[in-house]
Amino acid sequence: MTADWPILSIVIWLPILGGALVLGSGDRAPNVSRWLALSVAILTFLLSIPLYTGFDVGTAQMQFVENSPWIPAFDINYHLGVDGISMPLILLTTFVTILVIIAGWEVIQYRPSQYMAAFLIMEGVMVGVFAALDAMLFYVFWEAMLIPMFIIIGIWGGPRRVYATIKFFLYTFLGSVFMLVALVYMYFKSGSMEILAFHDLKLGMTEQVLIFLAFLLAFAVKVPMWPVHTWLPDAHVEAPTGGSVILAAIMLKIGGYGFLRFSLPITPDASQTLDWLIIAMSLIAVVYIGFVALVQQDMKKLIAYSSIAHMGFVTLGFFIAFRIFANPAVDSGAVLGVQGGMVQMVSHGFISAAMFLCVGVLYDRLHSRQISDYGGVVNVMPWFAAFMVFFAMANAGLPGTSGFVGEFMVILASFRADFWFAVLAATTLILGAAYTLWMVKRVVFGAVTSERVAALQDINAREAIVLTSLALAVLALGLWPAPLIDVMDASIGNLVQHIGVSKL
Amino acid sequence: MQYDLTSLQPVLPEIFLLGAACVVLIVDLFLSERTRIYSYGLTLFSLVGAIALVLWAAGPEKQVLFDGSYVRDPVSDVLKVAILGVNILAMAYGRGYLLGQGIYRGEYFILTLFATLGMLIMASAGNFLVLYLGLELLALSMYALVAFDRDSLKGAEAAMKYFVLGALASGMLLYGISMLYGATGALAFPEVAEAVASGHVDETVLVFGLVFVVIGVAFKFGAVPFHMWVPDVYHGAPTAVTLLLGSAPKVAAFALALRLLVDGAAPLAAHWSDMLTILAVLSLALGNIVAIAQHNLKRMLAYSTISHVGFIFLGFIAANDNGYGAALFYTVVYALTAAGGFGLLALLSRRGFDAENLHDLKGLNERSPWLAGMMLLILFSMAGVPPTVGFFAKLFVLEAVVNVDKVWLAVVAVFFSVIGAYYYLRAVKMMYFDKPIDDQGIVATLDGRIAFSVNGLAILLLGIFPAGLLQLCRAAFAG
Secondary structure, eight states, rough: OOSSSHHHHHHHHHHHHHHHHHHHHHSSSHHHHHHHHHHHHHHHHHHHHHHHTOOOOOOOOOOOEEEEEEEGGTTTTEEEEEOOTHHHHHHHHHHHHHHHHHHTTTTTTSSHHHHHHHHHHHHHHHHHHHHHOBBHHHHHHHHHHHHHHHHHHHHOOTTTTHHHHHHHHHHHHHHHHHHHHHHHHHHHHHHHHHHHHHHHHOOOOOHHHHHHHHHHHHHHTTTTTTTSHHHHHHHHSSOOOHHHHIIIIIIIHHHHHHHIIIIIIOOOHHHTTTTTHHHHHHHHHHHHHHHHHOSSHHHHHHHHHHHHHHHHHEEEEEHHHHHHHHHHOOHHHHHHHHHHHHHHHHHHHHHHHHHHHHHHHHHHHHHHBBGGOOOOHHHHHHHHHHHEEEEEEOOOTBTBHOOOOOOOHHHHHHHHHHHHHHHHHHHHHHHHHHHHEEEEEEETTOOOOHHHTTTOOOOOOOHHHHHHHHHHHHHHHOOOOHHHHHHHHHHHHHHHHHHHOOOO | OOOOOOHGGHHHHHHHHHHHEEEEHHHHHOHHHHHHHHHHHHHHHHHHHHHHHHHHHOOOOOOOEEETEEOOOOHHHHHHHHHHHHHHHHHHHHHHHHHHTTTOOHHHHHHHHHHHHHHHHHBBBBBBHHHHHHHHHHHHHHHHHOOOOOTHHHHHHHHHHHHHHHHHHHHHHHHHHHHHHHHHHHBBBBHHHHHHHTTTTTHHHHHHHHHHHHHHHHHTTOOOOOOOOHEEEEEHOOHHHHHHHHHHHHHHHHHHIIIIIIIIIIGHHHHHHHHHHHHHHHHHHHHHHHHHHOBBBBHHHHHEEEEHHHEEEEHHHSSSSSHHHHHHHHHHHHHHHHHHHHHHHHOOOOOBOEEEEEGGTTTTTHHHHHHHHHHHHHHHHHHHHHSSHHHHHHHHHHHHHTTOOOOOHHHHHHHHHHHHHHHHHOOOHHHHSSSOOOOOOOOHHHHHHHHHHHHHHHHHHHOOOOHHHHHHHHHHOOO
């Protein structure tokens, strides 16, 4: 259904143009640029709410569609639209950006206008990735994300920021360019740049495998999957708090979204043949990376590895559908797996954002992320401790928080496919609790270990607003996930039905 | 033929430019350094006037004049406007630089006008001789410009290298042309193509001549293995001249390749396409890899030029209108970005200081956020990252190559462009993440800054709306 007013274009271009305005406002009056950035972010979020309220849950068709020619010579159109898969992710993006801007309020003293502008421009571009229905438009937005992130990590990051940001850029760039070649190839095969046309394009097995591998390179690096995950710990640790939040909450989801929008529907047979590869990589991520997280001394690195493990759940959920198709005795569970992966994506968006913000709160005070420098924080910062323990529980997958819902659905789906997949996947319940709660125990609980910790101030109003919003989101999604699942249901059902049909 | 307006109108840009060069030559004799602004103004005026004349005569039909020596077709219109436009930017960048370095002489403007004239002649060449004439006019002017700074040892070395190697390459080109002429008996391109297509000519002789012609073309572009002059000449020449050398002459080299290989030898496309494939892959590889080792920004951009030439060749390898249009788009975009890249170095230089190293970019975001932002756009355009126009240039060339089922070539090209991204990132890193080592302010002239801003913004705007320029480039070949 076509929109009455171009809501998607507004949600994309308002932050981009607003960001340019903030950039122009300069640093002579930093509070002006901060308030301007905050207003633009809040306005964008408010303008994205109609995407949810006006969404038709009964259909898997693209909604709020906008289509105009862009580069007619190559049939590239400015084609936007959302369905049940992309709409929640867009709302996640607009919501988290507000929190990031509030979080960077006092901390960022060097050129705050450039900082705020970079996040706003990135917000617009990320919404563009989710909303794009034309392959080249998608690719343009996908790559354009890299520039502001590169700048953010490189200017406002930690001591090894240059290494981390160049690694991040080159790693993701390398993965993406092969996807470009695959998209161009499919354009010539199908005569159209429409992603939905690619879904219906008939491809031979060799072609499918090559295209699947090209997409895999791009998305596996973004998600990130083991073994191409090594850029993430560096990027997360060295990025400023806001950068880590956006990286973890949104950018990783773009990789998962890519699997759902491209790999699964375009190359279902190759996905079926190579499902063992993805499932193996996902399970290794869940188990092995879980153990790696256990031994970390740096809090941010621990949460970074925990992110990789949680995203392993996401990719597991997506590809378990093929195992279920392959097993003739089982007739349901595929939808459950994909839904679980999607819910896990949204939930992880909130939880990881919250965890990084908590670490950011501590870092702003003590300028250290080492677990050994903390201890007994609960005695001096009780409110903060409450939030941190709550988010840690959510990260561990406590029922009642959103972390549980996605993991439970994926484990159930894995059980339908193979008992041992479920067992390995379920070890995350143990490992996740282990590394998160052990970190919380060492940092938050116990006696106060040093004078510096004793001098800590509890969270102020600004930090409280941010953490409360996230806590409410986590709790709401955990207790009542139905609104999210209902929105996604039709689209995921349609997707699963599509990938169940062979293209050969 | 009739010497009336209809037959002279298409040639007016060249006539006007020649006249203007002579006028500037005389006028400059009576000017001192303080009043040299008049030469500058006259040069700018003549370039703008030439653009106006090109546009006045422009149209979708092809006109052949002077017994087949001069061709005015839509491709030549696009090429000429691109050459003249980029040279306007180059003049704006160059003036401030020359003032600061104490080599602000009128010969710069005069030689530029002659070089431009040579380039325009190359764009409109209808036979081998006129093409060679334009090429030599360009080359000789450039040799003199490279040696512009008399007191520079590097400059003298660069000029000698350029001259000797250039003369050798021109000789090779001429040898190849003589073979083709000897085999086909014709000088004018349409007749040559006809003779080749007829099949009455011995193919061995044709391919033999073609090899030498491709060598000549490859030298002008700076493709591997005929690239050795590029880093040394770019490094040794004064930045204002490197700027001139690295931008518009690439468009002229495109014209050279187009007229020789496509207009003249299109039936032999299978042969020269294979030759260019080898050159392209080597250029992509060597240009991108060796650029990583460079600390001098001019040398780094020189090696990056070599890699971009590899991409331009990809468009030719496709050997169809799609590919030529894509290669033209890439060349025009590249000339724009190269002008900007070297232009920043010219802007950062001042009296007693010649900015040419990577570390001179350090902390540019602190010294001038606007200049750093424009350079960010230019660097990412060279790397091929959206939303800059450089991405679309690469995309269209890749599409042309995939269209003729050479997907392996596209994969190789993107792989090396990722390797290449590293040195562009390093330059961005210097600008944004490092503290400045130069504590003095930037004394760039106003017209230089305006030109740079126009340059950077054009790259962003063309990146968001590439359809117009693409349509222009494709339409040039469609007729």
